[in-house]
Amino acid sequence: MGEKVLMKGNEAIAEAAILAGCRYFFGYPITPQNEIPEYMSRRMPEVGGVFLQAESEVAGSNMVYGAACAGARVMTTSSSPGISLMQEAISYTAGAELPCVLVNIVRGGPGLGGIQGSQADYFQATKGGGHGDYKLIVLAPASVQELMDLTITAFDLADVYRNPVMILGDAILGQMMEPVIPGKREDLDLPPKTWATTGAKNRPKNVITSLILDPAKLEQHNLNLKEKYEKIARNEVRYRTYMAEDSETLIVAYGTCARIAQAAIDMARERGLRVGLFRPITLWPFPYDALRQTAEDSLRVLTVEMSLGQMVEDVRLAILGTKPVHFYGRTGGMTPTPREILNEIERIVEEGI
């Protein structure tokens, strides 16, 4: 058990990357995640790594692509509009099967939006964002400790599966300060990156590309990717539940909303309402089966998000019309309060819907 340190969410992400052996960071300033490049600019030289402030997120995400080609553990971080700029590079990185870690500290949108926390990038993270058939592994921490732990996990998942992994946070998680026990990198005994472009010495040349002009070959490449994604879906689903076993109303929420929902659940339980929480930690692969099983004996599901309703579509897919799926959300950077969520719980319970 390590010593507890009081850390800001953004800083925990940065330190976690260092602990995971990341030695290359290319990024661009954007609120509300500037603490990450600032921390990296100080810390990377201390560990003999490379920090470079790129000229844009477009450039930064392509520097990440290059470093990943060269076999590095590499990360970039940004917030919603900057992540939009990275989409082409993300598609290339996924198509070329390169490992890297991306962090989105989500802010209100669309467009320039605001700088408060939001969850309106769920579609962008899980359903594409970039072009083509690819998937990112998307992890949704709900505390500074999880920001630390899941960032370390992200680097391992990226290397194991040769895929980009995204940490989907938000401005609240990024800015909050909580006690953290610094994590440790797991000793996974990963194979060497013999595919990397390190120079064709004593081996045939390595070419890293996502260009496959022959449609039959490109289809086969996509089918290979599909096989990989199915393997990830079988092996890497992560979620938590809170008081779900006997719940009549099951709330589904992730990240900041899950914490707020948990407070609402405690208030609801005091009032004799049987409410529980299902908290996805992997947004991709989404825990469809686990959610369906957890909700089996519930009467209804209530999805709470800081958006107009994005994850709720996956919740509806999981529930398959077997019971009502309600939605409560705030957006534009507004945060729901426990009281608002409780009001919504009481309303749907009372109306018997």
Added chain:
Amino acid sequence: MRKVFGRPEAMADVPMHYCPGCTHGIIHRLIAEVIDELGVREKTVGISPVGCAVLAYDYFNCDFVEASHGRAPAVATGIKRTLPDSVVFCYQGDGDLASIGMAEIVHAATRGEKITVIFVNNAIYGMTGGQMAPTTLPGQRTTTSPRGRDVEGAGHPIRVAELLSTLSGVAYISRVSVTGPTNVIKAKRAVRRAFETQIEGKGFSLVEFLSTCPINWGMSPLEAMKWVDEKMSLYYPLGDYTQVQEVAGNA
């Protein structure tokens, strides 16, 4: 009898897809000759562009990475910062480098990234069928300037060698052509100096090649070379553009 000229080892023994008389083949060969002469094939990583040379990785015998349009200097930065002892070169056309990639090339140059950029300027967008490029000459007809480039609406062409030469961090810039054996030999010398600049750790190096596009210019390969000599090199003079900054405060 011994062989005095043939395919360099760093060049793959495969047919290339370029149009008849396109100078990409000559430029590829010069790069490969220099890689051979410097003995760096086993630590060279090339970055191919989006453009006619998108398949360049099939034509060289070294590690290669495909970059998205315009981003090769950023990809090269990621590779060189990860593998500082490698020899990293970008190969880019005029759309890739001077249009969509303008920010990346300027910033890689001003950072003094120890990479070598081979800039193939043929004043047109070749692969996509002959549209106007940032380096298309005033009055030049292309599929998106059918009445000839009108500088009023479309602006003036960009002189990349001159533009980048204002940046500290640039250690070597030269503009060359391959419109005849003498120019080919001079061009190779420039490529060699550029790679040596990188290997010696001096900073950013770029060689701008005035190149032909016979098909999209609507000329024979020989006529296209004459057009480079008689028209293109008037707007883009050949020569060394490396500048020693005299301004106070510059490294």
Added chain:
Amino acid sequence: MAKVVFDEERCKGCELCVAFCPRNLLVMAERFNSKGYHPATIVNPEECNACTYCARMCPEVAIEVYR
């Protein structure tokens, strides 16, 4: 003694070598290669001095020069 060898299958008939041979020794052959191009060829090889100009101008790296 000098010799130039043309890889006729690689030749795309661009005629640059013909234009730049200082002794005008090269022509495009009557025959076609399998791609439908007339390959370049040397008419009087005994006049060649292996200057390598043709090979340096060939975009296909289709010419080898021996001395």
